[in-house]
Amino acid sequence: MGQTFSFANIFGKVWGTQKEIRILILGLDGAGKTTILYRLQMGEVVTTKPTIGFNVETLKYKNLTLNIWDLGGQTSIRPYWRCYYNNTAAVIFVVDSTDKDRIDIASKELHLMLKEEELLDSALLVFANKQDQPGAMTAAEVSQALNLTELKDRSWSIVASSALKGEGLTEGLDWLMDVIKEEQL
């Protein structure tokens, strides 16, 4: 945009307050995307229904304005993810660590998504969610199943999390903020 060098933007760069940072939360259905979104926004656990479409919330995090899009994960909705890729600073990919049967599908969707041109510069944060459940895979196991080590030219990280207990979420988000500040602001 033509205004990149305006004063507001320069100050924005310095203070990191003005620009909104667009983040997508993606993942298969039932992984816990909506729960994570509202845990981050309101700090509490809400009862959710399968998301038909998307939820979008704006929240302030450490002086940054985050514009977080939680897109539904059902098979019928996944094709429309791409309509929302434009201008995305980071993708949070949520995996249900207990769902060993569908980890391959998750992996496929992840790599398919990362190939998109619009997301080439986006950072990737993976939440290995539902760690509170018995039989959950560890972050390392999930990382392996998703073939994360293959990713080149991209900042990525995987964090074990439990949206119900609120564990791992801030940790992951902190990492993400650091990367974004460093690379994109």
Next chain:
Amino acid sequence: MSTSSYKKGDPYSHAGAADKMAIFQECLQQFNATPVNARKCRQLLARLLRLIYTGEVFPSQESTTLFFSISKLFQHKDASLRQLVYLAIKELSSTSQDILMVTSSIMKDIQSGDLIYKPNAIRTLSKVLDPTTVSASERLFKNAIVDKNPIVSSAALTSSYNLLPIAKDVVKRFNNETLETIQSFKQFPPDQFQLHEYYGGATTSLPTTSYMYQYHALSLLYELRNHDKMSLMKLITSLSDGSSLRNSLAVIQLIRFINKVLLDDDSLIQHLLPILINFLKHKSDSVELEACKTIISLQHLISKADFANVVNTLQKLLSVPRTATRFAAIRLINKISVKHPKEIITVNQELENLINDSNRSISTLAITTLLRTIGAGTVESDSTVEVGSESVDRLINKMTSLMDDITEDFKIVIIEAIENLALKFQSKHKKLVSFLTDLLKDEGSLELKSSIVDTLFDLIKFLKDKDGKQAILMSLCEFIEDCEYTELSVRILHLLGDEGPNASNPSYYIRHIYNRLVLDNSIIRSSAVIALSKFAVICGGKVSQNIQILLSRCLNDVDDEVRDRAALSLKFIANNEKNLIVNESKYDLAVLENKLIHYLNNESNFADQFDINEIPAISNEELTSLEYENKLNRLDKNDEMEVEPTSTEGAKDDSNADQSNDLLKQQEFEQEISQVAEFKDYGKLTKSSIQPIYLTEKENEFVVTCHKHFFLETSKVVLQYNITNTVNHLIAQDVSVIAQSDNPAYVEEFILSVDELRPNETGTIYVSFTSPSLAEDELVSVFGNTLSYTNREIIDDEGNIDESDEGWTDEYQIGDLEILPGDFIQPLYNSNFDSVFDQLPLEDSTVVHLKGIKTLENAITKLKDDLNMLPLDGTDYVPSDSNSHILKLFGRDVWGGKVGILVRLALTGGKLVAKLQVKTETEHFSNTIVDGVGV
């Protein structure tokens, strides 16, 4: 409002097709930007909506792209922006794909969003949902329906209504919430309008509630209970006391539902009439009007006193200042005047005042209504004739002065009303004809003059009075002396040729026609030639010789068409080829067209010549009868524009409006039956009953209708039962109807049953009987009908049945079918009933009590329908307060003889007695009629 009233530079005013692509591009750019600029986006959405509202349509792909970019605006919290987003999505929902993407976001707004856009969200949700996602929103809708904010509640109710087509089952579960809402009191929140930044403080005088949600809830409830008469009745009675419905639209809706219920089952009138009468006194004009309208359409069911109430209410409404109300009231009065002019004589004074109403529609209706009520005053007794003609004079005077300052459209309406009056009440024609002919002499467009000429033509055709006819013919002669429209001159010349020779003074017409030969253009001259030649062949003798002299002068005419016609006519006259000049009969054009199409569609037909004799020829007499009936129907219908298409009366009008349709239908039957091998030897189909007779309720699981087919040559009767399976999960097999006659002379021959009826299929069963001949036995009979079939349940989606399950057989009685004298008669017109009736040779008479009929009018309708004859001389109109009446019915039987019946009706002690004097040409048929009447 014109676009120029918008201020320049107003962002909402730029529009037009040229902007479409620009706006599209700008939308994509703005909506996808981060952060969202709410003000800019609002303006853009407004421009987009304006494009859409003015009729621009985006193709599916562009619309979908737009939709996705608009969906990104959900990230912004601005309430006004969100409202526009909802409006835009609602408009795009029909053209975009994948609109379900916004479902979750909308649901969240409904649950926890701002009140200002909650109703918008609800309405948009109903557009976005599909059958797979609708159940997820059930809870939301239920909560919104019972919301204490009336605006939210209304939005939810109307949206549920819109969801009916895609999710009836889900909406059905809102029944309790809707019922709760209709009985509740909801108030606008005091800060409703101040919520919005653009509303100022000047909102204190707003009403606290509009009760509009009652209207919405009632409409929804009706849809949910539509098929359950009992619960519908319960709903109506529970809401009908004065205080439960406060919204006048809701009351109007309730009245309409009452009307629908009554159309279905008029035995409920006792319960429902008091409710309707109650609404005749209501604080809202519209409610009163709706109640009047409904009661008028139910007139055959109600008493005189109740009806007088309606007239009173209408009378009161005629004097209110609101033009729309006055117009509606006078329109209803006009409608009453078509059938019951006597009832509204009491409002004549008001009507005369309204002639000078500043609204021309009202004054025109006032005149046409008065034309009828005045006619009504004069037909019944001599004492009122004077009064009547006095008021006709007065009315004509008023009309003459009015005619100068109303537009031609209104003049044409008035002319039609005059024709109607003159046809029904022929004693009045003189004054009216002179009014018409005066009007004809004034300046006027072709359209106006044609309508006057049309009216005069009809009057000539249908008037009984010879002198009257002559007067009209003579004034038409005068008219063509100075007529600027060639088309009209030609038509009038043609008519003079047809009617003139039989009049008492043919030479008068010949002189006028000959003037045309001398003075007018070639088109008129050539029609004058033909008209003259008709005089020559019909009058003969001296006239013929004189005309031949006149025509021979035309042989030197400058125009070749005139010369040709003159030469041809002279030749015909010389050889006495009368039938080549004068038509005695016409072919039935509808049948002719049908047969010709049939002939041309198959080349193998070309081996044989087309046989014109297969086409029924209609004699002039029959043609007049058809035209007369159509004419009366058409005139009535014009006046009853308001009769709702669903009402039984309207349906009946339509059904006999066009006799040629009946002929076509008869032909279809003929063709269908000739396809069935079993009926090959039955010979020509003599007559069929055209209208389906319902033997079951229309909501029945199996709907049965019946047609009767008569084969006179071979003495057979075939009953055709059409059976429709309306049950979705059942297949009926071996469907059959057992018909049992109470008349032993009908002997059953065979039944052609239907093997299988799948859901929503219609099958045809034929039952054939040998019928008695006219000479030996009674023709009249009642058939008891029993429907039998085997039920097989459908077990999967493909409609397969479980082969191992044998199903179960069912058998039950359906309605009876009657064969009545009317099945052997066709209505026929005759302008001189009395003399024809006297000449019919065979006579019989009987007296019958018409059971279950309370009014003379109903008796006439029943006799007319049962006997299938045409009431003549306007005898189907009963003056309202008389207890006796004479009805003249005329028709032709299937054996070709004329049938006339003189019915004397008397109403004594609530009982109707009819004395019938039946005269026929066909032997034994009068017996049949006498036996069959009043069964």
